[in-house]
Amino acid sequence: MWNGDGTVEVNGFRVFYSEVDCVRRIFERHPETALNVRPKNQMVKNAYMNNILDLIDIICLAPQELTEEELRDAESTLLDLEEVGFKLDWLKTKLEELCVKKKKMDERGARMRELDGMIVEQRQVLWALETQLKNEENEAVSDSARLGFEDVV
Template structure:
């Protein structure tokens, strides 16, 4: 239902017209999401829905785009929404997956840096060995040269 303030009512929440499809999808895929929500005040309900939409936007970001603080804030927001009656097990799983991906990405980054450091060290060792090999080859050429008459006499 269209309200005169640019919002549409979806499952008891007033959302901006641009968010209608997103909110409908949430309720289609997860009809239990707001069945137990306690606040009755429309402004409070709308604020919680905005928090939910912001949380979903955060979870949609790539792990490298998020700081640890943003992930902690997302977890706090999720808990607050659950405390007022939202059923968000589906979203909690996604947030946990995102946290795991973030940790894997960080440890992979550390491993990549370690491997890169090891490669640099090994290149230096290889360059030193190549220089030593060239020196040995030069000395071998010198040692294998025939002596001339003047060298002997």
């Protein structure tokens, strides 16, 4: 239902027209989402729905685009929403998956930096060995050269 303020009512929540499809899809796939929501104040309900949409936007980001603090804030927001009656197990699962991916990605990045450092060190060792080998070859050539008459006399 269109409300003259640029919003549409979907399952008791007023959302902007641009969000209607998203909110409808939430309720189609997860009809239990707002069955036990306690707040009756429309503005409070709208704010909660905006929080859910913001969480979905966060979860849609790549792990490297998020900080640990942003993920903690998202987890806190999710808990707040559950406390007022939203059933968001589906969203919680996705957020947990994102946190695991972020942790793995951070660990993998640290391991990659460690390996890169080891490669640099080994290249330096190899370069030093190659230099020593060239010096030994030069000395071997010098030591194995025949002496000429002038060198002896």
